Amino acid sequence: MTDSSPPSSLSSALSDVVARIAPSVVSVHSHRSRSTGFVWKSGLIITADEALADEGEVEIGLADGSRVAATIVGRDHTTDIALLRADIAVAPVKLATTVPPLGALSIVVATHRETPSAALGMVSASGKSWRSLRGGDIDARIELDVRLRESQQGGLALDASGDAFGMAVLGPRRVLVIPTATIERIAPQLETRGRIARGYLGLGLQPVRLDDGIGAMVMNVDKAGPSAAAGIRQGDVIVAVNDQKLSGVRALSRTLGPASVGAVVDVAVRRGGEPVSFKVTVGERPEA
The missing domain is CATH 2.40.10.120 (Thrombin, subunit H)
Incomplete structure (x- = not known):
């Protein structure tokens, strides 16, 4: 049974x-x-x-x-x-x-x-x-x-x-x-x-606090990377991407997923206190 x-x-x-x-x-x-x-x-x-x-x-x-x-x-x-x-x-x-x-x-x-x-x-x-x-x-x-x-x-x-x-x-x-x-x-x-594939701007960034929010200071630039080709320099402070205010360096990195490769993004920076904008074509992150 x-x-x-x-x-x-x-x-x-x-x-x-x-x-x-x-x-x-x-x-x-x-x-x-x-x-x-x-x-x-x-x-x-x-x-x-x-x-x-x-x-x-x-x-x-x-x-x-x-x-x-x-x-x-x-x-x-x-x-x-x-x-x-x-x-x-x-x-x-x-x-x-x-x-x-x-x-x-x-x-x-x-x-x-x-x-x-x-x-x-x-x-x-x-x-x-x-x-x-x-x-x-x-x-x-x-x-x-x-x-x-x-x-x-x-x-x-x-x-x-x-x-x-x-x-x-x-x-x-x-x-x-x-x-x-x-x-x-x-x-x-x-x-x-x-x-x-991961998106790549070719920038080393450091968060900085601004009077009206948060920015990302460019500490170093990959001379062969997409940001250098667009004209971004060391010392620039990124304040917005595609008209969206920056909420932090980590948040910016999160937008650089596989789908971002090849996309053109508008990057707003402050250079010597003056606003400048660049169009950057997101590259593919090289293998470590």
Whole structure:
């Protein structure tokens, strides 16, 4: 006689969910670092960028205990997404664009010590888009009340129906989810270009307080950058961009996302106390 009580039914359902997803989840090994990844497309694995070493070889650990060499296709530290390529015959995961509601159950399917692992928790925060400490735009704020080890970072966050809604990562004092919308926006760019384009003015700026607001003093100018070409000089104070008063240097940097590359912006400055304006074509930030 089978036990059809609610706890038993829930237990069986969650077990089935994990069993269905686990074959697409792999372990990631990079220079003394162990984390988790999942197959996004055939031969392409997504993992947490922060858990990936900056140098050395990368290997993918499979369910049968074998390891396969992997190469880094691209990585974006601002959204914590890294894309790897490996010659593996593992089925990709279908990501769902849903954002789970507050209080919903969530399962993180990952790896630990090179074997599949699972952790059950609750969605402790579910909200609007936000900006990471590294300046990346994350499409939804999802936090999980669940305990994860370092090696489980990069695992898949699932709802109780088994839909994968993002990648679980370790944030400051909490577990965060990089949602599907962010993954599907960033990963294709990494696949085709190996990096995410960021806007570039070619200026080193220092905030200054003015009588009528906040400005940004130009401390140095990249002689080969777009602002130099437009005529902006060291000592100029930027007071507005596209007729919008400056609210700070950080706020200006936030406007220089991928969509800004190639745009022409009106930059209002004060030079020796006199107003001057320039048209600057936003460039693409060179790789560090």
